[in-house]
Amino acid sequence: MFVKEITVMNFENYFPVWNDLNTAQKKIISDNLITQYVKKGTIIHNGNLDCTGLLLVKSGQLRTYILSDEGREITLYRLFDMDMCLLSASCIIRSIQFEVTIEAEKDTDLWIIPAEIYKGIMKESAPVANYTNELMATRFSDVMWLIEQIMWKSLDKRVASFLLEETSIEGTNELKITHETIANHLGSHREVITRMLRYFQGEGLVKLSRGKITILDSKRLETLQRS
């Protein structure tokens, strides 16, 4: 009981519309809230095979991506501490007609509001429905940004952006990442990425070694990104 109250108390701070819920709604969420720990690499949500529920990231990192029939990937966006994941509950909104995969990119602590519970509250609560709107608009905006990257930014800029983003996320200039992984993130091919990275190395922007990319000149990568 004591542990549960602490959990719920914590959840209140993470869930922005908690104070807009009535007592019954608070109770039904508290009673059905699931806490879960997932190890790095776990696939949390897979297309429309499951409708897990709304995920709230307590700590860790999730990656949302789409997968082609041939197994190519494009990263849509990442979720970090305190971020809410709506697409893992895509069944609650009928008009969501696409499928994403969500994996834990780091060991992650989650809260899960089961889909049916959230759906029931969203149907009757304008604040929760409007909050859901804002969540979807945020992800929609992420995807619109991506489409512009793909269509109008040349690959050199996208690779530069990706490397800068990774150094910022990881907090280090030494990235342990394969060319294959970068290719998957950018919806490209390994050979194409390797070529670009070698070009960057030739320009003195990065240093390549086995399984590692060291950023040597982030200033010029930023210039390239903006060019």
Added chain:
Amino acid sequence: MFVKEITVMNFENYFPVWNDLNTAQKKIISDNLITQYVKKGTIIHNGNLDCTGLLLVKSGQLRTYILSDEGREITLYRLFDMDMCLLSASCIIRSIQFEVTIEAEKDTDLWIIPAEIYKGIMKESAPVANYTNELMATRFSDVMWLIEQIMWKSLDKRVASFLLEETSIEGTNELKITHETIANHLGSHREVITRMLRYFQGEGLVKLSRGKITILDSKRLETLQRS
């Protein structure tokens, strides 16, 4: 007065959550509803320069697209009779962080619910907020479909090839073939093929009718096939 009542009565049939509104909400929408006729080629909404309001297409055709710095366009989706346009009121949802342009592709009759009016009702009405959610999810799905086409496409080329081959085989531009059959030929799903054919129809390449596909522009289908 008489004319106004007819207009509002008509609007009721077009606006799916009308019956979920209370009397005050119905009155505020009726009192503020604008009807507008726009000529083909008119730019109705331009990035975040204006926040027109929610548009309901009575009859006509709108095109929503994004524009690069260099003036390149990508069509995101089209709106036809009875479709509702949310992104022309993007200011009502704070997290919409992208800009689109909307133009009338044909002479179009519209209803406009001013942004502030809609926003006020959405804040207090769960049905209206949830309806807005469904609208956004529909457009989000359109864009996700597009991103997959762009990245992995071939399907548009494959459908174009298939249609051209069939017209050549059958010796006619009027193909009596179901979407299901095309899907089977191409190892795809009926829903996917239907969506692509509707996209082709929006582009003026084909005309769809019950159990029939009429090729309108085989030149452009050939160009698409080769692209």
